[in-house]
Amino acid sequence: EVQLVQSGAEVKKPGESLRISCQGSGYSFTNYWIAWVRQMPGKGLEWMGRIDPSESKTKYSPSFQGHVTISADRSINTAYLQWSSLQASDTAMYYCARSLGGFSTGYHFDHWGQGNLVTVSS
Amino acid sequence: DIQMTQSPSTLSASVGDRVTITCRASQSVNSWLAWYQQKPGNAPKLLIYQASSLESGVPSRFSGSVSGTEFTLTISSLQPQDFATYYCQQYSYYPLTFGGGTKVEIK
Numbered sequence: 001e002v003q004l005v006q007s008g009a010e011v012k013k014p015g016e017s018l019r020i021s022c023q024g025s026g027y028s029f030t031n032y033w034i035a036w037v038r039q040m041p042g043k044g045l046e047w048m049g050r051i052d053p054s055e056s057k058t059k060y061s062p063s064f065q066g067h068v069t070i071s072a073d074r075s076i077n078t079a080y081l082q083w084s085s086l087q088a089s090d091t092a093m094y095y096c097a098r099s100l101g102g103f104s105t106g107y108h109f110d111h112w113g114q115g116n117l118v119t120v121s122s
Numbered sequence: 123d124i125q126m127t128q129s130p131s132t133l134s135a136s137v138g139d140r141v142t143i144t145c146r147a148s149q150s151v152n153s154w155l156a157w158y159q160q161k162p163g164n165a166p167k168l169l170i171y172q173a174s175s176l177e178s179g180v181p182s183r184f185s186g187s188v189s190g191t192e193f194t195l196t197i198s199s200l201q202p203q204d205f206a207t208y209y210c211q212q213y214s215y216y217p218l219t220f221g222g223g224t225k226v227e228i229k
Contacts, residue, residue: 035218037166044209044220044221044222044223045158045160045166045209045211045220045223046220047211047217047218047219047220059216061216061217061218062217063217095165095166097166099213104216105154105213105214105215105216105218106213107171107213108156108168108171108172108211108213109156109158109166109168109211110168110171110177111168112165112166112167113165114165115165
């Protein structure tokens with residue numbers, strides 16, 4: 001069974017750093033890309049970026065470029081989303097999702113993690 | 123960025139109704155469009171990919187179609203478990219973009 005299991009909820013203060021994770025199982029981790037999707041409270045879905053774990057190549061949305069870092073450790077089938085300095089506006093649910101690569105933008109997201117709720121408050 | 127405009131934003135319907143949700147792309151995305159269902163407190167779930175292909179395990183009452191830059195998700199006979207929010211998403215161009223969502227409510 002394909003699973004993407006995300007790390008737990010986080011409560012942080014503005015200016016703090018954070019790394020959340022997404023561990024894949026039940027499939028060949030390097031055969032699929034992992035994307036991160038933000039959902040702010042009561043709002044819609046926003047694609048943040050993705051990584052090809054086989055080469056650690058990344059692509060970011062301009063809206064998130066420079067504010068977050070996506071990485072992966074294929075030895076433990078895990079992708080990461082990282083902030084060096086959180087802001088209150090980063091409060092949101094963050095989902096990881098997998099897609100096949102194969103052409104420039106990849107394909108649809110066929111499996112999703114359960115989500116990481118990140119709360120940033122002083 | 124490609125804008126994905128969904129309509130309506132909210133839809134009130136009854137069990138058994140035929141429901142249609144529309145998503146219009148600001149430019150051609152060919153058929154590189156997916157539909158997702160999201161229930162409160164849950165992650166999105168893939169329903170339709172490549173505009174009209176039904177994801178494995180998804181009931182056949184869900185279908186997708188395309189005409190130019192206008193995409194349609196149809197639920198042929200609304201069931202109680204279908205009350206949720208639906209999102210379209212294009213994966214033809216970076217950045218990948220989602221529609222604003224359509225909430226299907228009980229009438």
